[in-house]
Amino acid sequence: MAVATTARPVVRQPARFAIRRRGANKEQASALWTVVAWGVGLLAFFPVLYMFLTAFKTETAAVSLPPRLIFQPTLEQFRTVLSGDFLPFFRNSAIASLVSTALVMLLAVPAAYALALRPPKKWKDILFFFISTRFMPAAGVIVPLYIIFREAGLLGTMRGLIILYTAMNLPIAIWMLRSFFEEVPKDVLDAAEVDGANVMRLMTEILLPMIAPGIAATIFISIIFAWNEFFFAVSLAAAGTATVPIFMVKFVTSEGLFWAKLAASSTLAVLPIVLLGWVAQRQLVRGLSMGAVK
Amino acid sequence: MSRRSFTITAVLMVLVPLLTAIAGRGALAQDATPGASPMASPGASPMASPAALEPDPSISGTIDVGMVGNPQMVALQGLLPEFNRLYPNVTVNMTVLPENEIRQTITQDITNQSGQFDVVTIGPFEVPLWAEQGWLEEVGEEAAADPNYAFDDIFPSMLAGLTYEEGVYALPFYGESGMTFYRKDLFEAAGLEMPERPTWDQIAEFGAALHDPDNGVYGVCLRGLPGWGEQAAIVTTMINAFGGRWYDEDFNAQLEDEDSAAAIRFYVDTLRQYGPPGVEQNGFTETETLFVQGRCAQWYDATSAAELITSPQENPEYADQVGFAFSPSKKLPTGNWLWSWNFAMASNSDAKDAGTAFMKWATSRNYIQTVVAEEGGWGRAPTGSRASVYQDPSYLAIASGFADIVIDSINEANPNEPTEEPVPYTGGQFVRIPEFTSLGNDASQEWAAALVGDQSVDDAISAANELANQVAIDAGYQE
CATH class of the missing domain: 3.40.190.10 (Periplasmic binding protein-like II)
Structure with missing residues (x-):
C-alpha cells in the first residue's frame, strides 16, 4: 500500500508534492476500503458466528428475545445431536464427495486441457453444451431422474449419489480448469514440445504443477458442492445413503423448539469443510484469484 | 516448509481427537443393531398393565x-x-x-x-x-x-x-385435536374470564382487550404460514365452525358462501387487528415460540402443544400460567380438528x-x-x-389441566361429517381429495396476501374460491 509513494523517482518539487498528495489520498481510500471490507466480511460471517453461538445455548435461550450474546454455554445440544448416529451420515457424505470429486477431476482435466490448448472444431459450442446441463433447476429434472434411478436400481445407493454428484460438478470443473489451462504461456508448451515431451509428460511434469492452485480450487469447490448438496440427496438417497445435510435437518421439527439443536448439527456439518478450507487456504486464494473465477 | 508442517500437525491435532470421538459415538450408535446390548426391561410402570412382551426371535x-x-x-x-x-x-x-x-x-x-x-x-x-x-x-x-x-x-x-x-x-x-391456550395471568390482570367453551366472538373480544403491542403482547396468535398443513388447517376448522364448507355436494366451491366467507374474513381481520407482526411467517413452531416468549394472550392450535407449553424446560417463564379451553365455536361447537x-x-x-x-x-x-x-x-x-x-x-x-379437554375434543371431533351442511368429502382440518395438498397451499397463499395487505379479504376469498372450483373441474369432480 505504501510502496507507490517511495518507489517513484523524485525530480522536481511540485511533482513530488503531487505524488505525495495522490499517495495520501490513495492511503485514505485504501483505509476506507479496508474498513468496508471488514464490515462486509463481518456481516457475511455473522450468521455463521451466530449459528456457532446458538449451538451452545439451551433451546429456550436460543429463541429468547432480544437475542443474548452473553449466556451460560452448554454442551447439551452437541450431546443430543451426537447421541444419534452421526457417523454413517458423515461416512456417506465423505465417500460421495471424495469419490465424485476424484471422478470429476479424472474427466475434467483432460477435457479442459483439450478445450483450452487443443481446441476441437466448434469448441465454443461444446463448452456451452457442458454448462447448459446446469441451466435447468434441479426441481425441473427430479421426476425423470427419480424414475431413471428407480428403474436402474440406484435409489438410496452410494453409486447413484456418486454418479449424480459427478455429473453435477463436471461442467463447472471443466469451465474452471479450462480457464487455468488458458493462462499457461504458449511458449512453455512450445518449448516442451521442442524438447520432445509427450502429452502425458507435458501434463504431469509441466502443466499440472503450473496450475496446481487452480486444481486445488476446483477440487475444493467440487467437494463443497457435493458436501452441501441437499435436494438430490433428500429426494433420491434419503433412505439408505443419507448424507450430512440430511442428518442436519432431522432436528427440524414441526412440534417443539429446535433452533439450538439445528445450530449444533449445522456446526458439526460445516466443520470438515472449514477445516479443509483452512488447510488449503493458501492454494485456494491463489487458485481463486487466477483464471476466470476472479 | 516448517511452517507448513506445523500447520499440518496442528490440523491433525484437532482432527484426530474429533474423528476418534465421532467414531466412538458411531460405535455406540451401531450397538442399536440386533443382538446388541439389551436394555433393562421397563420396570414398574404406573399404567394399567399390558403383559410384558417376550422376545420373539422367529420374526426376521x-x-x-x-x-x-x-x-x-x-x-x-x-x-x-x-x-x-x-x-x-x-x-x-x-x-x-x-x-x-x-x-x-x-x-x-x-x-x-x-x-x-x-x-x-x-x-x-x-x-x-x-x-x-x-x-x-x-x-x-x-x-x-x-x-x-x-x-x-x-x-x-x-x-x-x-x-x-x-x-x-x-x-x-x-x-x-384443536384447543385454545391462554395466559391466565394476563386474563386475571385484565379482569377477564375465559369460559371453558369460548366462542370465536369471545376470542376476538378478549383479543381486543388484551392486545398490547407496545409491551410485546398480542391478543390472538394463529398460524399464518401458507401451507395446507399450516394456515389452511386452522382456516378450514374455522370454516367448519362458522357453518361453512369448501364444497357443496356437487363439488361447487363454497368459499364465497356467506358462512365460509365470514370465517375467512374473521380470520384475516382478527389477525390484522390483534395478531403479531409478520404472522404470515408463523407456522406451529413459530407460534409456539411466540407463546413461550410470553407474546400471545390467546392461541388456538393443536392439543399436542399442551404438553410442550406446560413443560418447564420448554416454557420456563410461563409454564404455570397457561390456561386451557375448548376449540372456539360459532355455528358448530367444534371445527372437527x-x-x-x-x-x-x-x-x-x-x-x-x-x-x-x-x-x-x-x-x-x-x-x-x-x-x-x-x-x-x-x-x-x-x-x-x-x-x-x-x-x-x-x-x-x-396433564390434569388439559387432559379432560383433550380427550373430549378428540371424542367430539367428527371429521367424517365435518360441516353443518353436507359435503362430498371427509376430513376436519383438510379436504380429503388428493388435490387438496396443492389447493390448500394455493388458497392459503391468497389468504396470506390478504393478511399482509397485498389484496383485500374479498379478493382473497374470490381467488381461493376460483382455485377450488378449478381444482374440482380439472379433477372431474364437478359435472
Whole structure:
C-alpha cells in the first residue's frame, strides 16, 4: 500500500508534492476500503458466528428475545445431536464427495486441457453444451431422474449419489480448469514440445504443477458442492445413503423448539469443510484469484 | 516448509481427537443393531398393565422406516435397542426428516411403488386415499387379534380416519385435536374470564382487550404460514365452525358462501387487528415460540402443544400460567380438528412380518410404558391415541389441566361429517381429495396476501374460491 509513494523517482518539487498528495489520498481510500471490507466480511460471517453461538445455548435461550450474546454455554445440544448416529451420515457424505470429486477431476482435466490448448472444431459450442446441463433447476429434472434411478436400481445407493454428484460438478470443473489451462504461456508448451515431451509428460511434469492452485480450487469447490448438496440427496438417497445435510435437518421439527439443536448439527456439518478450507487456504486464494473465477 | 508442517500437525491435532470421538459415538450408535446390548426391561410402570412382551426371535428381516422428525419419533429412534431386545432378528433402518421433506420422500416412494420404505409415518389425510389405490397393507385385523395390543383402547375417532372399506390401514402413534391456550395471568390482570367453551366472538373480544403491542403482547396468535398443513388447517376448522364448507355436494366451491366467507374474513381481520407482526411467517413452531416468549394472550392450535407449553424446560417463564379451553365455536361447537401420526406399511414391502411387529410395538401400551420409564417423564411419550393414557395417574399428574379437554375434543371431533351442511368429502382440518395438498397451499397463499395487505379479504376469498372450483373441474369432480 505504501510502496507507490517511495518507489517513484523524485525530480522536481511540485511533482513530488503531487505524488505525495495522490499517495495520501490513495492511503485514505485504501483505509476506507479496508474498513468496508471488514464490515462486509463481518456481516457475511455473522450468521455463521451466530449459528456457532446458538449451538451452545439451551433451546429456550436460543429463541429468547432480544437475542443474548452473553449466556451460560452448554454442551447439551452437541450431546443430543451426537447421541444419534452421526457417523454413517458423515461416512456417506465423505465417500460421495471424495469419490465424485476424484471422478470429476479424472474427466475434467483432460477435457479442459483439450478445450483450452487443443481446441476441437466448434469448441465454443461444446463448452456451452457442458454448462447448459446446469441451466435447468434441479426441481425441473427430479421426476425423470427419480424414475431413471428407480428403474436402474440406484435409489438410496452410494453409486447413484456418486454418479449424480459427478455429473453435477463436471461442467463447472471443466469451465474452471479450462480457464487455468488458458493462462499457461504458449511458449512453455512450445518449448516442451521442442524438447520432445509427450502429452502425458507435458501434463504431469509441466502443466499440472503450473496450475496446481487452480486444481486445488476446483477440487475444493467440487467437494463443497457435493458436501452441501441437499435436494438430490433428500429426494433420491434419503433412505439408505443419507448424507450430512440430511442428518442436519432431522432436528427440524414441526412440534417443539429446535433452533439450538439445528445450530449444533449445522456446526458439526460445516466443520470438515472449514477445516479443509483452512488447510488449503493458501492454494485456494491463489487458485481463486487466477483464471476466470476472479 | 516448517511452517507448513506445523500447520499440518496442528490440523491433525484437532482432527484426530474429533474423528476418534465421532467414531466412538458411531460405535455406540451401531450397538442399536440386533443382538446388541439389551436394555433393562421397563420396570414398574404406573399404567394399567399390558403383559410384558417376550422376545420373539422367529420374526426376521430388515425394514426401512421413514419417519417425521417430531420429538415423539426421535424418542422412538432412541428406544430401538428395546425393540431389538424383543425382536433380535429384525434390523430397523430409520430415515428421519422434517415434515415437508418426509412427506415428499414418502409420497414419491409410495405413489411410485419404489419400495424404498417398508413402514412410513403418514396422516389420516393420506391413509384412505392410498389404501384405495392398493398401496397400503391392511393392519387392523392382526392388531385386533392380539389381546395384549388392546386395539379397543385406541380412540374410535382416530381409527375412523385410518379406515377404508372396513379395513384399518394404519396404526395411530399419537393424535391431536384443536384447543385454545391462554395466559391466565394476563386474563386475571385484565379482569377477564375465559369460559371453558369460548366462542370465536369471545376470542376476538378478549383479543381486543388484551392486545398490547407496545409491551410485546398480542391478543390472538394463529398460524399464518401458507401451507395446507399450516394456515389452511386452522382456516378450514374455522370454516367448519362458522357453518361453512369448501364444497357443496356437487363439488361447487363454497368459499364465497356467506358462512365460509365470514370465517375467512374473521380470520384475516382478527389477525390484522390483534395478531403479531409478520404472522404470515408463523407456522406451529413459530407460534409456539411466540407463546413461550410470553407474546400471545390467546392461541388456538393443536392439543399436542399442551404438553410442550406446560413443560418447564420448554416454557420456563410461563409454564404455570397457561390456561386451557375448548376449540372456539360459532355455528358448530367444534371445527372437527382431528389429526394423528400413524404407522402404515407399504403393500409392496418384502418384510411384512417384521414391519407389522415394529408397527405394533411402536403403537402399543408397552411402548408408552417404556418411553415414560426410560425418559423419566411424559415429555416425548405419544399421547392422544389411546384412552388408557388418560386414566394413568402419572400422566394426569402433569396433564390434569388439559387432559379432560383433550380427550373430549378428540371424542367430539367428527371429521367424517365435518360441516353443518353436507359435503362430498371427509376430513376436519383438510379436504380429503388428493388435490387438496396443492389447493390448500394455493388458497392459503391468497389468504396470506390478504393478511399482509397485498389484496383485500374479498379478493382473497374470490381467488381461493376460483382455485377450488378449478381444482374440482380439472379433477372431474364437478359435472
